[in-house]
Amino acid sequence: MSRTTRSFVLMFAITLVGFGWTAPGRAQSAADIAVNAAKRYSGTTLRVLWEAGLQAQDPLSFSGPEWKKLTGISIQVVETPFPELFSKMVTAHLAGSRDFDVIGYVPAWQADLVEAGVLEPLNPFLDKYMPKGTLDDIHPTYRQWLNWKGKTYGIFDDGDVFVMYYRRDLFADAANRAAFRAKYGQDLVPPRTWTDWDKVCGFFTEKYKPSLYGCAIQRTEGQDYFWTEEAMRNNGVRFFDPQTMKAQINNPAAVRTLAEMVNANRNMPPGVEKWGFIEVFSAWMAGKVAMIISWPPPGRWSEGYGNRVEQLKWLPETKVIGKVGYAVAPGGHSELAAGFNLGVSADSASKEAAYLFIQWATSKETSLKRVMLPYALRDPYRLSHYASREYRALWPHAPEYLDTLKLGADRGLLDLSIPGAREYEESLDRATAAAYGGTPPAQALDKAAAEWDQITQRIGVDKQRQAYQEWAGKPNAYPR
Amino acid sequence: MNVTRLSKYGLVAPSIALIVSLTIFPVLYLLWISFLDWDLQRAGRQFIGLANYVHGLQDRRMWEALGHTLFIVVVAVAAELVLGLVLAEALAGPLPAKKVIIPFLILPVIMSPIVAGYGWRMLWDTQYGPINQLLGWLVGHPVTLVWLINSKTVYFSLIVTEVWQWTPFMFLVLLAGLVAISPEIHEAAAIDGAGRWQSFWHVTVPLIRPLMLIAVLIRALDVFKIFDTVFSLTFGGPGTFTETITLYVYLLGFRNFRLGYTAAMAVIVLILISLATTVLLRRLSDE
Numbered sequence A: 001m002s003r004t005t006r007s008f009v010l011m012f013a014i015t016l017v018g019f020g021w022t023a024p025g026r027a028q029s030a031a032d033i034a035v036n037a038a039k040r041y042s043g044t045t046l047r048v049l050w051e052a053g054l055q056a057q058d059p060l061s062f063s064g065p066e067w068k069k070l071t072g073i074s075i076q077v078v079e080t081p082f083p084e085l086f087s088k089m090v091t092a093h094l095a096g097s098r099d100f101d102v103i104g105y106v107p108a109w110q111a112d113l114v115e116a117g118v119l120e121p122l123n124p125f126l127d128k129y130m131p132k133g134t135l136d137d138i139h140p141t142y143r144q145w146l147n148w149k150g151k152t153y154g155i156f157d158d159g160d161v162f163v164m165y166y167r168r169d170l171f172a173d174a175a176n177r178a179a180f181r182a183k184y185g186q187d188l189v190p191p192r193t194w195t196d197w198d199k200v201c202g203f204f205t206e207k208y209k210p211s212l213y214g215c216a217i218q219r220t221e222g223q224d225y226f227w228t229e230e231a232m233r234n235n236g237v238r239f240f241d242p243q244t245m246k247a248q249i250n251n252p253a254a255v256r257t258l259a260e261m262v263n264a265n266r267n268m269p270p271g272v273e274k275w276g277f278i279e280v281f282s283a284w285m286a287g288k289v290a291m292i293i294s295w296p297p298p299g300r301w302s303e304g305y306g307n308r309v310e311q312l313k314w315l316p317e318t319k320v321i322g323k324v325g326y327a328v329a330p331g332g333h334s335e336l337a338a339g340f341n342l343g344v345s346a347d348s349a350s351k352e353a354a355y356l357f358i359q360w361a362t363s364k365e366t367s368l369k370r371v372m373l374p375y376a377l378r379d380p381y382r383l384s385h386y387a388s389r390e391y392r393a394l395w396p397h398a399p400e401y402l403d404t405l406k407l408g409a410d411r412g413l414l415d416l417s418i419p420g421a422r423e424y425e426e427s428l429d430r431a432t433a434a435a436y437g438g439t440p441p442a443q444a445l446d447k448a449a450a451e452w453d454q455i456t457q458r459i460g461v462d463k464q465r466q467a468y469q470e471w472a473g474k475p476n477a478y479p480r
Numbered sequence B: 001m002n003v004t005r006l007s008k009y010g011l012v013a014p015s016i017a018l019i020v021s022l023t024i025f026p027v028l029y030l031l032w033i034s035f036l037d038w039d040l041q042r043a044g045r046q047f048i049g050l051a052n053y054v055h056g057l058q059d060r061r062m063w064e065a066l067g068h069t070l071f072i073v074v075v076a077v078a079a080e081l082v083l084g085l086v087l088a089e090a091l092a093g094p095l096p097a098k099k100v101i102i103p104f105l106i107l108p109v110i111m112s113p114i115v116a117g118y119g120w121r122m123l124w125d126t127q128y129g130p131i132n133q134l135l136g137w138l139v140g141h142p143v144t145l146v147w148l149i150n151s152k153t154v155y156f157s158l159i160v161t162e163v164w165q166w167t168p169f170m171f172l173v174l175l176a177g178l179v180a181i182s183p184e185i186h187e188a189a190a191i192d193g194a195g196r197w198q199s200f201w202h203v204t205v206p207l208i209r210p211l212m213l214i215a216v217l218i219r220a221l222d223v224f225k226i227f228d229t230v231f232s233l234t235f236g237g238p239g240t241f242t243e244t245i246t247l248y249v250y251l252l253g254f255r256n257f258r259l260g261y262t263a264a265m266a267v268i269v270l271i272l273i274s275l276a277t278t279v280l281l282r283r284l285s286d287e
Helices: A003-026 A030-041 A054-071 A082-095 A107-115 A123-129 A168-172 A174-184 A194-208 A224-234 A252-267 A277-285 A297-301 A351-361 A364-371 A383-387 A398-411 A421-436 A441-459 A461-472 B003-034 B051-057 B060-092 B098-105 B113-123 B130-139 B154-180 B183-191 B196-224 B228-233 B245-255 B259-286
Strands: A045-051 A074-080 A102-105 A155-158 A163-167 A213-216 A289-294 A324-327 A340-345 B036-038 B045-047
Touching: A030 A054, A030 A123, A030 A351, A030 A364, A045 A054, A045 A082, A045 A351, A054 A074, A054 A351, A054 A364, A074 A082, A082 A102, A082 A107, A082 A340, A082 B245, A102 A107, A102 A351, A107 A340, A107 A421, A123 A351, A155 A351, A163 A168, A163 A297, A163 A398, A168 A174, A168 A324, A174 A194, A194 A213, A194 A252, A194 A289, A213 A252, A213 A277, A224 A252, A224 A421, A252 A421, A252 A441, A277 A289, A277 A297, A289 A297, A297 A398, A324 A398, A340 A351, A351 A364, A364 A383, A383 A398, A421 A441, A441 A461, B003 B036, B003 B259, B036 B051, B036 B259, B051 B259, B060 B098, B060 B154, B060 B196, B060 B245, B060 B259, B098 B154, B113 B154, B113 B228, B154 B196, B154 B228, B183 B196, B196 B259, B245 B259
Parallel strands: A045 A074, A045 A102, A213 A289
Antiparallel strands: A102 A340, A155 A340, A163 A289, A163 A324, B036 B045
8 A cells, every 4th residue: 555545544534533523513412402502591481381299390300400500591380280281371371471481281282272372383493493303203103292283382291101000920820810711711811802801800809809909990080081082992982973073972882881981890999989090009009909000100100110209208108019010901002191292382482492491301312311200200202212221221120111101102092182172071071970970871971972062063063073084084093 | 519519429439439340340241241252262252142141041061050059059058947947946045065065066167168178078088088987887897988979979978068067057047046036935835835846836936037038048049159069079070960050150161261151151140049039038028
């Protein structure tokens, strides 16, 4: 090799290495871009509306202080109980109070919030600050919730998918397996259908009660509709006739579904009709139920993750560490129950700063830290969260947990997300609660269907038809 | 116009301004809104005349809520009247511990209804509530009644809570009436051969009837507006099984933001209450 050639090769190598070293530095992440751009707003304060309780521990104890350290922008958290969140957003907007800059809202409410003028479109900010392809890391199912009528109003921030938790030890027990096979002629495995759920639940209840019951699901009024929507769709029910927009929630399959749900209560602990999240969760942690269906946090906490942090000192001591199994809900399609988007208030005086906070908080790096906060309730929702080595090493069964969350999201069912969604859901919720209270399911659902038709008429049949057809066309609206 | 006349107007002006701004204007504004199709979640509002009223009168849920409310009014007020009268009669005469018993009896009235509601919610709790616990001891096996969900028990729970809190009010009013009756009237009845029951039924009750009517009127109007207790105990559930008219109006206005329709509902309720009050007052003046 001549000297000239050697010099050329050397220079080329140096250039390549140099380029190689500097390239990552130049391709800034969404978080870095947000932080750098937000520094110009240092000294200001952003008011964020967040669900009260553990959810708010994230901005209070982690993302708020962290953002302040990085940008000099303070975060003031306005905590509101879940049932009041929607009203708070709308009334604040109507009063023109400019109370909030960032709003944490349930994606199913997006259509109503946009129509009420509460949310600011994020497209100009996304075009300006969000690196191309960054949002592709959000699970495709959850990405279906970012837009309304072609515009983006929120960035998804909480993978609230229902998970079935079961006691591995009870399912693995040889005596249980033999007894179950003898009784039903099939293997004792985590149930894949609601019929099997009822069998397994009844089997354990019969054998162990009152020290342990076969299953528990929260049945208290207010969030019943999540389970009803899920079970109905798993049984083939469609919410509306796509042409006439007549409600279909009282058709024979829907009535049968609700009747099965009511019937299932007989194997659950006494008084389950009044059990909420906490009661179900406490019974699970105490080892008093063999199966529950709930949101992702119990899966972490019952394995002992986060039990020692200050915010979770109130939790009952878990007696099921190492015994927790995870599965998709019976029927194979879990409800993506609620979730949260982060959006910018249309009334905010600091829209850009608010957006930048959202971009930073939901970025790949920051969001991973947030979904791993032991005390917060944000659940994995990015593909990188499910694959995170760090997360998968948190407890022995964490990989299985994350795989189940991903599978749940893959096959999950979106909450009904059209104008008036909240009213439709509240009506279905009342029907479900009425059935638990003794009203015949057909009667309860007839009443709800009449209410649904009234809501549709009031908002406008054509408008609802268009919105429903668009929603029903999404891959995760109905089981496929 | 002289100075005296001017000063007369000046003196009443603040009161008139207060009444106009706090009573007349809100009622007129409510009326105006009730003629609008105004949903705070949708853009715009338009005048639709009586459409909200027509729709309201066809609203099955409103009539059901009204039915629930009237049921609670009738049962609760009747129970309060009977219990209040029994207590007042028992405590009207000389009793050694009277000065201690009466303050204790009126304690529930002092309590905020929302606090009483949440307190009773814990008492009715299926798992941890002392009511199920006590019943369990009585019958010798665990009792797991779901008081606030089961359609067979929910009204009982609701009305017991309401009666517990407001019977003392009825008792106080009736006690005032009973102690005001001159003992000589009862002595005269006794001389005429009236027994204790006859004296109570034919002497005491007629004498305190106007007071009873006033107490019933006040309580009936109050129970018609029942909100806090239902809100804290059942929130109208299961489903809409215990939904009262005030709760329904609240949900329409503050959860669903249907301002025009809510205003029409409020006007309908106002008219119904006014009618009921007029009938009861006429009855009172006849007495």
